[in-house]
Amino acid sequence: MNRTSLEVKNVSVRYPGGHQALRDASFELRGGTIAGLVGVNGSGKSTLFKAIMGFLKPTSGSVLINGQPVTTAQKAGLVAYVPQAEEVDWDYPVSVWDVVMMGRYGHMNFLRIPREADKRAVEEALNRVAMWDYRDRQIGELSGGQKKRVFLARALAQGGQLILLDEPFTGVDVKTEESIIDLMRQLRDDGALLLVSTHNLGSVPEFCDEVVLINRTVLAYGATEGVFTLENLSEAFGGVLRHFHFESSTVQSHDGRNVQLLTDDERPLVFGKDGHLEYKDRSGREELVKKRAEEVGP
């Protein structure tokens, strides 16, 4: 079986006004991973996102999906898109069922009349995100988390191999965020490549296996542990972040090292004394916790 791949090679984008949004950006990702595309507003993050989706042509360089140009991959239905909540017209006269069915267009004939297989795929996807009971609701009548799940179901029904999510956690509560992350993990385990554009630093270590760090170019990419370092983040975010030191806090003994906290006013990102990432969710990371305990000693 072919593993999904996304290759961004030396992509530069200059807008007609002369603004250089991206210079020589390169990275490579493979299926079965959740990758965060992280950068501040104006870092070229959304430009890169658009280039990957084929909305704009890079001035130079290329984007390949499974080794093919973007347009070919799109025609094969490999690319699915989960929009930002603000981008969607929630008053549009479509039901939950209709939206998820839109994911099946690529599988349908010229007239887009759904067949049995399409209906089954939609039903399956809706069941998987626990939205089957809401199938006849107009989309504006849903809660924030339900809205997100509908669009994830659309990506599911489409069978997209490269799923692009644009700021999926803006305007959703923590519980919803966790259920979305859970769904994303399921998709990852099915072999999909999820690329998530976000500026929400604190949640990145919680759900991203890999990170692409952007500031006008790709500063670093790879496993989250390796990329999310204090140096890299300072370079990517510059003065945008609040930076807290806990030298004299009561939460730690004074041994010359300190816990540091970076935040952009959303979920804080916490670095332990050795500059390693601190996780809120420790399940599945028992090894790491044990190792740290040994380092600290009794």
Added chain:
Amino acid sequence: MLASLATLLEPLHYDYMVRALVASLLVGAVGGFLSCFITLRGWSLMGDALSHAIVPGVAVAYLLNLPFSIGAFFSGLLASGAMVLVKQRTKLREDVVIGVVFTTFFAAGLLLASLYPARVDLKTIVLGNILGIAPSDLWQLMAVSAVALGFLFMKWRDLMLVTFDERQAMAIGLPARRLQFLLMILLSATAVAALQTVGALLVVGVLVTPGATAYLLTDRFGKMIAISTAIGGSTGVIGAYASWFFNGATGGCIVTLQTIAFVMVWLFAPKHGILMRR
């Protein structure tokens, strides 16, 4: 009894009246279908602008003895170009640009008509002249309507996705830009066709009101299209038919009927009507 039936059937004895009824039906139905996209896409103001902007073109076409659709086409094209130019070169908001450009064009049309009152019939342009529709005009209208309805009927699901979520449409490889462009072309062609039926001032009514009415009646796009097309077609026929007895302007009758339908629905619609909402 028999006499009153004869009175009711009287309009059908006249060829020009039959042509008027067919033309109203077609313009109403195509306008109704398109109005779903126009209302949801936020193109209402654009439709209004376009219908006014084609007036000077029609006036020039009269002066040069050209088919008025050619004049309308070039005038519309020029207006769109002017809007794009002004928008790119200034920091003005889009609604301001549309407002400035379309009044300019409309003014030019009025000026031309007032300079050559004998050769340009202002009343026809502004109010329409459906009773004077020639057989050749009707054929042209039938061809435009057949193409428009055929395309819309086959592609409405794609167009729905493009207007609802353009990025997803592009992500699955639909030619989103081309489809939107085609929608604009259809809008322009229908605006030109409707000019003769209801007149420049009321084109926008035909292109907006049925969709707005249908929107209040359903939460499903497919149903909205069916309702809107039915409202457009039926108000077209009934309005034209009624204008015979009222001896009033056909366009006025059609759009007034559409407005009555809108107000009734707005008040009494099962889910979105203001009287039924809790």
